[in-house]
Amino acid sequence: MKKVLIVSYHFAPLNSMAAKRYGYMCKYFKENGYEPYVLTSRARGGGYINSKLDLPVPIDDDHIIRIGDLGVIYSIHNPILNIIVQYAKREKKSRRIIDEESYGWSEKVLNEFDYKKYNFFDVIIGTYPCVGNVIVAKYLASILNVPYITEIRDLISDYDECNTRTDFERKVDTWLEKILIGDSAGIVAVTDGFRKILSDRYPKKNIVTVFNGWEDKVINESDSYSENYIYYAGGLYKHRVESLKLLFDTIKEYDIDIKVKIRSVGPEKFDDELKSYIKQISLCDKVEILEAVSEDIVKKEQDKCLINLIVSSINANDAALMTTIPGKFFELIQMEKPVLAIINKSSELSSILLDTNKGRALCDKDEIYNFITKDYVNYKGYSPKVELYSRKEQAKKLCCYLNDILR
Numbered sequence: 001m002k003k004v005l006i007v008s009y010h011f012a013p014l015n016s017m018a019a020k021r022y023g024y025m026c027k028y029f030k031e032n033g034y035e036p037y038v039l040t041s042r043a044r045g046g047g048y049i050n051s052k053l054d055l056p057v058p059i060d061d062d063h064i065i066r067i068g069d070l071g072v073i074y075s076i077h078n079p080i081l082n083i084i085v086q087y088a089k090r091e092k093k094s095r096r097i098i099d100e101e102s103y104g105w106s107e108k109v110l111n112e113f114d115y116k117k118y119n120f121f122d123v124i125i126g127t128y129p130c131v132g133n134v135i136v137a138k139y140l141a142s143i144l145n146v147p148y149i150t151e152i153r154d155l156i157s158d159y160d161e162c163n164t165r166t167d168f169e170r171k172v173d174t175w176l177e178k179i180l181i182g183d184s185a186g187i188v189a190v191t192d193g194f195r196k197i198l199s200d201r202y203p204k205k206n207i208v209t210v211f212n213g214w215e216d217k218v219i220n221e222s223d224s225y226s227e228n229y230i231y232y233a234g235g236l237y238k239h240r241v242e243s244l245k246l247l248f249d250t251i252k253e254y255d256i257d258i259k260v261k262i263r264s265v266g267p268e269k270f271d272d273e274l275k276s277y278i279k280q281i282s283l284c285d286k287v288e289i290l291e292a293v294s295e296d297i298v299k300k301e302q303d304k305c306l307i308n309l310i311v312s313s314i315n316a317n318d319a320a321l322m323t324t325i326p327g328k329f330f331e332l333i334q335m336e337k338p339v340l341a342i343i344n345k346s347s348e349l350s351s352i353l354l355d356t357n358k359g360r361a362l363c364d365k366d367e368i369y370n371f372i373t374k375d376y377v378n379y380k381g382y383s384p385k386v387e388l389y390s391r392k393e394q395a396k397k398l399c400c401y402l403n404d405i406l407r
Contacts (some may be wrong), residue, residue, distance in 0.1 A: 023056075032399035098173075106132035186401070211325045231301055231309060243343065307372065308337050
């Protein structure tokens with residue numbers, strides 16, 4: 001059986017979206033011919049250890065190599081990386097490819113990794129984000145003389161949330177990305193949109209899409225009890241706030257008899273912005289901004305709602321967000337309840353909703369009104385096509401891809 005090393009700073013029992021991908025998918029590797037090992041950090045604090053919220057660890061402890069502590073900033077001795085980090089700190093730039101915590105961890109790993117003990121891998125996967133995972137995968141692969149794969153779950157040099165980078169900084173980010181990806185045997189993208197962007201940039205690379213997928217099937221073939229509310233649980237960003245405002249405006253303008261429950265994990269400034277807007281348009285009786293709760297409670301509230309909600313950018317020109325699919329999306333499409341996505345129809349998320357017949361992506365008030373008041377019933381219940389998006393199927397696809405790389 002071939003052996004694969006997955007480099008992931010975040011891993012079970014840490015309960016985060018970055019940890020969930022392989023925190024779930026690893027258990028399907030052996031049935032597809034691969035024995036998985038994970039190189040990661042020690043999760044610490046924040047209720048992640050010995051907590052009811054912990055993710056189950058999917059592989060034996062002797063297959064997990066833990067170096068360094070999650071959330072600790074270690075010293076950076078590489079002069080080039082140190083210069084880049086200090087510049088970004090001085091200019092107060094938020095750029096995902098320049099990450100002091102991630103760079104420091106990668107140095108610690110490369111210094112402390114037991115090269116004699118762990119010299120039997122056939123292939124290495126470096127997962128991005130965070131960037132330190134790819135740095136470690138690249139250099140371990142060169143030392144152990146095996147191929148490495150770069151897995152990209154968020155675009156690297158394209159990321160510029162506040163549009164504050166200069167042309168020079170964009171060139172530096174692109175240069176750093178090419179250094180990280182240039183020697184890789186292939187690229188795993190998490191959406192077809194990412195794959196298209198990366199294929200144009202790296203035309204000679206073997207690139208495959210492996211979605212985040214869903215776990216723990218909960219679909220009921222018969223309708224379950226529903227309460228009259230639309231439900232959203234997750235983080236808030238500026239583009240998500242704008243989409244939520246569009247939903248609120250629609251409910252207000254059409255006087256729709258429905259409530260909206262939002263389980264927000266912040267940031268607090270966006271919670272406050274939403275609360276202020278709800279008050280401004282006199283919709284306090286229909287919208288609740290609630291505190292974050294455990295996944296168990298979230299799933300119960302999702303199961304009781306009338307419609308589950310996904311929000312993202314309604315701007316079709318936002319290429320990065322049109323090709324991004326939130327991890328929670330896949331969990332929602334395999335539930336009985338329909339999904340309303342407030343997002344531009346050109347998004348990849350929209351095409352998956354159409355493919356599975358589990359909901360619609362809308363950014364027009366009339367269409368949102370029609371969906372909430374009557375059309376949602378057309379998207380309830382079981383859809384066989386969601387099986388293609390399970391983590392089990394995605395793990396199988398990934399292992400087949402590794403076979404192609406090693407052939």
